[in-house]
Structure formats: structure tokens, C-alpha cells
Amino acid sequence: MITGSQGTAGIQVDDVTVRFGDVTALDGVSLRVPAGRVTGLVGMNGAGKSTLFKSIMGMIRLDQGRILLDGADPATARRRGQLSYVPQSEAVDWTFPISVGEVVMMGRYGSMGPARRATATDHVAVQRALERVELSGYAHRQIGQLSGGQRRRAFVARGLAQGAHILLLDEPFAGVDKRSEATIVALLRSLAEEGYTVLVSTHDLHALPQLADEAILLLRRVVYHGPVHDALQPQQLARAFGLELPDHSGAA
Numbered sequence: 001m002i003t004g005s006q007g008t009a010g011i012q013v014d015d016v017t018v019r020f021g022d023v024t025a026l027d028g029v030s031l032r033v034p035a036g037r038v039t040g041l042v043g044m045n046g047a048g049k050s051t052l053f054k055s056i057m058g059m060i061r062l063d064q065g066r067i068l069l070d071g072a073d074p075a076t077a078r079r080r081g082q083l084s085y086v087p088q089s090e091a092v093d094w095t096f097p098i099s100v101g102e103v104v105m106m107g108r109y110g111s112m113g114p115a116r117r118a119t120a121t122d123h124v125a126v127q128r129a130l131e132r133v134e135l136s137g138y139a140h141r142q143i144g145q146l147s148g149g150q151r152r153r154a155f156v157a158r159g160l161a162q163g164a165h166i167l168l169l170d171e172p173f174a175g176v177d178k179r180s181e182a183t184i185v186a187l188l189r190s191l192a193e194e195g196y197t198v199l200v201s202t203h204d205l206h207a208l209p210q211l212a213d214e215a216i217l218l219l220r221r222v223v224y225h226g227p228v229h230d231a232l233q234p235q236q237l238a239r240a241f242g243l244e245l246p247d248h249s250g251a252a
């Protein structure tokens, strides 16, 4: 297990507020995403999931609060290559003429010199990462020729080649068939067992019990954080999705 300078493995978010003009995207969010577990992040459109990911990656200015990754601030963690992000499918140009092996090699850029000349060590790291995500035979394929699930795994491999121990995945099941989904779930669970910190945003509530050890329901604030089974109870989901449920308690 990886521990940082302050001995905290995983993601620590303390009282984070992010505003865009009049819109408060995150409002005093505090949470811990522990290493060694898969944590599901669930929320409706506009709930602040992407803003939370960008905050964790140090890509936007926080109006309030702080974030630590394995005990380091996001900029330091990124510089050290500790953090890897698998973007939403729409955020990637899949027609770009780059092979799967080259995508994974990008994970090694941070440890290469300016000429980006790959050494034998880099090639071994890429090969190992491709094996780990079961894409060994696909290194020379153009990235756009992979299925949706294989593309996500290629990006996970990029993070593994980089040596990242914190993996953020944004909607990895969107446009992915059930079999590929099961392969991704198995991969993420085995990485968590090895001590990786895995945070996955998903709309797919059906996938959650197999995928995650714990769930965070977000609606600008953390409305629930705990076991997946309890997160899926109607009262919790209603809070996360901003719905009022009828009161059957008999109270006036």
C-alpha cells in the first residue's frame, strides 16, 4: 500500500467548494476515498462529479478547502505520476492516428527526457500494462479500432505504465456492452485488491453492487457515503437525485 508524507493512502477532500460565477458546483464537500477499495461516485447530471474529478486532478481552482492524494497536493501527485484519469468517451478523439501501444507509452512520458526516446524499461512497462488489462495482442491497433470497453482498458493501462496508484474513471461503462463491463469491473476490483485507489463515476446503478465496495452519492454536497447496498435504498437515491418521496411513516 502506498502512503504519502502524511500517511494517508487514497484521496482526501476537505470542505471543498467550487463556484462557476453564480453556480455552486461543489458546496463544502468532504470525503475520503480509501486505497484498496473501489468507490463508486453517483450523481445526476450537473451534480458536480466532473468538477470533483477536475478538483482532484488539480485542474481547477478551489474557492475553499483542500485536497490531498496519498498525502500530497494534487499538483505534486500529478508531477510524481501518482494519478491517472480515464476520461469520458466523448472527451477523446478516437480517429487520432495513434496505436494502443503508443497511448500506453504516453504514461511513460513523464519519466522520459525531452526527446521522449523510449528505453527497454519503458517498453517492458508498456507490455506489462497491456498484459494486465488483457490487451497484449492489440498494441499495434489504432486506438479507434478497439471496442468501447477495450478503449477504457487501454487508458487504464496507460495509468499502470505510468506507475499511478490513484485511478479516476469517468463513466467507464457508457456505451460498453455487458461483457466488457464485467471485464472492466473485474480489472478494477483486482487493482483495488492490490492496493490501488479506484474512484469511478457512473450513472449505471445496476453495475454498482458488483463494481464498488462503497458509494458516494453527490448532489453538490455528499448526500451519502457508505455501503453500496444502503446507497441503493430509495430514500438515499431520492436525496441524490433531488426527488421528494412520499412519506409513509404516518407522521402528519
Ligand SMILES: Nc1ncnc2c1ncn2[C@@H]1O[C@H](COP(=O)(O)OP(=O)(O)OP(=O)(O)O)[C@@H](O)[C@H]1O
Residues within 6 Å of the ligand: 020, 023, 024, 025, 043, 044, 045, 046, 047, 048, 049, 050, 051, 052
Ligand atoms: N466551466 C464551467 N463554467 C460554468 N459552469 C460550469 C462549468 N463546469 C461545470 N459547471 C456547472 O457546474 C455544475 C456541475 O457540473 P459538473 O460537470 O461537475 O456535473 P456532472 O455531475 O459531472 O454532470 P454530468 O453527469 O452531466 O457530466 C453544473 O451546473 C454545470 O453547469
